Amino acid sequence: MGRRRKGLPIHGWINFDKPEGMTSTAAVGKIRRLFNAQKAGHAGTLDPLAQGILPIALGEATKTVPFMMDAAKTYHFTVCWGVATTTDDREGDVLETSSHRPTDADIEDVIGAFIGNISQVPPAFSAIKLDGRRAYDMARAGEKPEISARSVQVDRLTLVNRPDNDTAQFAVDCGKGTYVRSLARDMALKLGTFGHVHYLRRTRVGPFDEKSTIGLDILDDLGHIAAEVDALDAF
Incomplete structure (x- = not known):
């Protein structure tokens, strides 16, 4: 039997608004940890100096990353x-x-x-x-x-x-x-x-624009909520 992949089978795209100073790899890692996703990947590197839309795929959505990388x-x-x-x-x-x-x-x-x-x-x-x-x-x-x-x-x-x-x-x-x-x-x-x-x-x-982005502040808030839920579950 193959090894079971760690994490949850979460699938879909996150329209992440990457802040200046963060690498694309760090952004993917942060979102993957936050959602405890089994797989994650991005659709086109943004330099650390650059900011803005960095679509991040989770789970089965990673199979569509090549198509998104070809997008305008x-x-x-x-x-x-x-x-x-x-x-x-x-x-x-x-x-x-x-x-x-x-x-x-x-x-x-x-x-x-x-x-x-x-x-x-x-x-x-x-x-x-x-x-x-x-x-x-x-x-x-x-x-x-x-x-x-x-x-x-x-x-x-x-x-x-x-x-x-x-x-x-x-x-x-x-x-x-x-x-x-x-x-x-x-x-x-x-x-x-x-x-x-x-x-x-x-x-x-491609289809991702600034109307529906998720910023680092929202992700941090989600992380705090998740931590509080985990703490309550421990009782």
Whole structure:
């Protein structure tokens, strides 16, 4: 006989609103422990810096994870102009700087080049596997991962706001495998400057949007309730 899997046979999806600073793996672990689920998995990694929708599957729903990973996604992000970093976001070390700042008209002129089926090179600090090793592990070890360009689909890219001369806010609808950090980096280079992602939030994954998310505060409350119930059961 096969070994019985620990936990309860709970099945379904949790539309989790991941906070900034939490890894996707930690989010899955927290929800799995909270529900004491036998199986759990997520539908597309969000970087620790990123926040927003991270659909988490429990039980039999994990079989549908590949379909959800292929779903279209929407992100809202802020680009900081004039600074290139090792990670293509604000957490990396500064590589190069530029005093050039694009105008709104400049930005609108190049946006079209990043819509459709485009080619992009994922960031060095990414989960891409090269000969069995994660690119981010190689980068942290001081190596320079040679990542090939890949085709990704961008359906919409919009300049949403320009808070100041140094930053610009965008919204993008894109397909599987699109790196927003690469998008920000490449847009900046086409504009004759450097750039990195300062803020990133995922607002949609397929059918999951912000109307029905469960945040960390709600999960913590559920955890406290579960602990109190367990304590009462002990009497």
